[in-house]
Amino acid sequence: xxxxxxLHCLPSAEDLPxxxxxxxxxxxxxxxxxxxEAILAWLWTxxxxxxxxxxxxxxxNPELPPIxxxxxxxxxxxxxxxENLRLSYVLxxxxxxxxxxxxxxxxRRRGEYTSKKKLYAEMEILYYVxxxxxxxxxxxxEVYRFVNGEYxxxxxxxxWLSEIGLAIGYERGTYQGITRDWLYWYxxxxxxxxxxxxxxxxxxxxxxxxxxxxxxLAEELRKLGIDPDSLS
Numbered sequence: 487x488x489x490x491x492x493l494h495c496l497p498s499a500e501d502l503p504x505x506x507x508x509x510x511x512x513x514x515x516x517x518x519x520x521x522x523e524a525i526l527a528w529l530w531t532x533x534x535x536x537x538x539x540x541x542x543x544x545x546x547n548p549e550l551p552p553i554x555x556x557x558x559x560x561x562x563x564x565x566x567x568x569e570n571l572r573l574s575y576v577l578x579x580x581x582x583x584x585x586x587x588x589x590x591x592x593x594r595r596r597g598e599y600t601s602k603k604k605l606y607a608e609m610e611i612l613y614y615v616x617x618x619x620x621x622x623x624x625x626x627x628e629v630y631r632f633v634n635g636e637y638x639x640x641x642x643x644x645x646w647l648s649e650i651g652l653a654i655g656y657e658r659g660t661y662q663g664i665t666r667d668w669l670y671w672y673x674x675x676x677x678x679x680x681x682x683x684x685x686x687x688x689x690x691x692x693x694x695x696x697x698x699x700x701x702x703l704a705e706e707l708r709k710l711g712i713d714p715d716s717l718s
Contacts, residue, residue, distance in 0.1 A: 512592040516541060518617065518669055519557025519588055521661050522654075525671050525679050526559075534565045543574045544584065546609055553605055557588035559650065585649060587611050588669075591618035603630075607637055613647055615654060619667055626667070627656050644676055659684075 523538040530536060537560045543552030552574060560575070563582045577583065587606050589598040596602070598616050606614050614630040614637055629645040630637035644655035653672040661668055661681055671679045 512590075514619075515556050515590045515592065517662065517664070518590050521668055521681060522557060522588070522671065524682050528682065528685065529671065529679055535563065536561050537563050537565055537572070537575075539572070539575055539584075542572065545574060545576045545578075548578070553602065555584075555587040555602075556590045558584040558611075559586040560584045561650070583609060584611055586613040586615060586647070588615045588617070591616060592620065603637065607632060607635075612649060617656070617669055619656075627654075627669070629654065644672055646674060 519538075519540045523540055526536070526538055539555070539558050539560075541554065541556065542558070543554045544558065545552045558575070560580065560582050563580055575584070589596075589602060591598050598618075603614060603616075610632055612632050614632070616628045616630075617626060618624075618628075619626050625643065627643055627645075629640045629647075631640055632638075642655075644653050646653045653674065653676065654669060655672055655678075656667050656669050657678065658666065659668050659670070659681065661683065670681075673679070
């Protein structure tokens with residue numbers, strides 16, 4: 487009898503388009519999830535069991551086009567396949583549903599509150615995050631958790647995502663020289679994790695402080711008649 491496995495007939499990531507060819511509405515739709523990814527790359531630098539996709543298609547049905555969140559996070563998958571990295575996220579290859587999907591809303595609605603939200607619920611993605619920085623009367627950040635077959639809005643700006651072990655929220659800051667409200671990751675106490683730029687500045691400040699201390703110590707030694715260079 488023929489040993490038939492239907493998965494063998496499904497297209498691989500290399501066989502599928504890696505883009506929906508639809509341009510983003512605003513550059514920030516790439517930068518905002520990109521910052522979240524950059525923070526994770528430092529925070530989880532020793533972990534290889536996660537993947538954060540930015541503007542990448544999720545193939546959930548071989549007969550349908552992919553859904554393309556502005557960002558998504560998966561846990562329990564290989565962070566890096568090989569040097570060519572992922573072309574797209576193919577569920578029948580990954581076998582792990584993303585735990586979080588992120589949509590950033592600007593001028594054009596792309597189904598973030600309707601069709602995409604419904605599809606993410608059908609896929610049972612645990613967290614659905616919608617960030618609409620242009621909102622004035624409603625909170626710009628909405629975090630939904632999938633509970634009993636539907637998405638339930640979680641209260642507050644800072645929302646703890648227990649299965650991820652991080653909180654997500656927004657505040658004013660500077661990234662790539664742009665000062666505005668950004669999405670960030672936080673710890674359980676609500677302390678924000680630094681951006682790559684902020685870590686570089688902090689490291690530079692620590693180095694400067696250490697050098698200044700060393701100079702003051704050398705001056706004190708010279709006052710005592712001790713050559714500091716002779717101590718090295």
